[in-house]
Amino acid sequence: MNGHSISGAKNGTRPSRQINVVLRSQDSAQASAQAHAIENEPLPAVKPLPSTDQFADIQKELDPMIGMDNVKALVYEIYALLYISRMRSEAGLHGGSQVYHMIFRGNPGTGKTTIARIIAKLFQKMGVLSKGHLIEVERADLVGEYIGHTAQKTRDLVRKALGGVLFIDEAYSLARGGEKDFGKEAIDTLVKAMEDNRNQFILILAGYPLEIEQFLQTNPGLPSRFPIQIDFPDYSIDQLIQISELMAKDRDYYLMPQAIFKLRQHLMQEKMNDLFSFSNARYVRNVIEKSIRHQAVRLLTQYASGVPPKQELMTIKPEDLKWDAKGV
Numbered sequence: 001m002n003g004h005s006i007s008g009a010k011n012g013t014r015p016s017r018q019i020n021v022v023l024r025s026q027d028s029a030q031a032s033a034q035a036h037a038i039e040n041e042p043l044p045a046v047k048p049l050p051s052t053d054q055f056a057d058i059q060k061e062l063d064p065m066i067g068m069d070n071v072k073a074l075v076y077e078i079y080a081l082l083y084i085s086r087m088r089s090e091a092g093l094h095g096g097s098q099v100y101h102m103i104f105r106g107n108p109g110t111g112k113t114t115i116a117r118i119i120a121k122l123f124q125k126m127g128v129l130s131k132g133h134l135i136e137v138e139r140a141d142l143v144g145e146y147i148g149h150t151a152q153k154t155r156d157l158v159r160k161a162l163g164g165v166l167f168i169d170e171a172y173s174l175a176r177g178g179e180k181d182f183g184k185e186a187i188d189t190l191v192k193a194m195e196d197n198r199n200q201f202i203l204i205l206a207g208y209p210l211e212i213e214q215f216l217q218t219n220p221g222l223p224s225r226f227p228i229q230i231d232f233p234d235y236s237i238d239q240l241i242q243i244s245e246l247m248a249k250d251r252d253y254y255l256m257p258q259a260i261f262k263l264r265q266h267l268m269q270e271k272m273n274d275l276f277s278f279s280n281a282r283y284v285r286n287v288i289e290k291s292i293r294h295q296a297v298r299l300l301t302q303y304a305s306g307v308p309p310k311q312e313l314m315t316i317k318p319e320d321l322k323w324d325a326k327g328v
């Protein structure tokens with residue numbers, strides 16, 4: 001994916017333009033003179049290409065993430081768009097619509113916030129956002145208790161998000177109470193802020209696919225303001241196991257094969273019982289963190305008067321994986 005170059009652009013020249021013109025006979029001399037003039041028109045100087053290392057850093061964060069092929073492809077597409085837009089504006093060409101507000105559709109724990117953070121960083125590296133931070137909010141942060149309070153709260157948050165990304169989780173809850181609800185005031189204030197602060201922040205609305213869809217349908221002016229829409233599918237059991245192994249490894253632990261077997265059985269059961277609100281990678285993270293606590297208690301009991309070997313300090317055994325009737 002790295003190592004882009006645009007033919008001829010590196011040394012400030014570009015390939016001559018191909019001009020396909022259908023000529024009417026009486027205009028042919030004039031048209032051919034014009035075409036000749038365009039071909040020989042001095043091209044604006046092209047500045048050196050920005051280093052593709054800008055994506056290498058992003059790729060380092062994206063690569064270890066399990067699955068997410070569509071998401072990774074889209075992040076790369078956004079990078080390509082920003083990169084080429086910059087080349088185009090440096091070459092004096094039209095810069096495009098420059099609207100980057102997004103919708104993230106996905107169930108809990110499917111990586112939406114993580115990807116939003118990575119995208120904020122990408123936009124910062126590409127010079128679109130000045131800070132590249134992420135402000136994560138939900139309805140309660142935006143909606144106030146009296147007339148005018150909501151607009152004020154929403155504007156304050158937009159101000160904090162300037163130069164970065166404003167990420168609204170469960171965005172559809174803003175439309176929950178209909179016309180009379182203060183959520184409507186928050187939506188109107190956000191729409192106005194998108195106009196007033198064009199290109200100064202990126203708004204990402206996130207939430208369950210169905211609810212997000214309904215939300216957009218009930219606000220016909222909204223969908224066109226969010227040209228980038230990304231789906232975050234649920235993880236398969238195999239992917240959830242890979243994510244658990246990755247999370248354990250990141251913390252210098254390792255899951256014994258019997259522990260993986262036990263976890264697999266549990267996840268299958270849990271996913272089946274909780275079809276609509278199973279929290280995917282977040283659930284798995286809670287399992288791993290809980291098992292680490294259980295392992296600590298086990299080791300402390302087992303090695304009351306000594307130091308456990310390094311291998312033992314790293315190993316999560318099946319007995320460390322425990323859950324109650326409600327899961328983790």
Ligand SMILES: Nc1ncnc2c1ncn2[C@@H]1O[C@H](COP(=O)(O)OP(=O)(O)OP(=O)(O)O)[C@@H](O)[C@H]1O
Binds near residue numbers: 067068108114
């Ligand atoms: N594909 C993945 N590979 C590895 N870890 C992942 C992956 N997806 C998510 N995670 C991890 O799972 C946890 C939850 O992810 P995240 O908070 O991004 O999900 P979310 O969709 O925003 O959830 P919610 O909607 O509940 O807020 C984080 O620790 C994240 O790093």
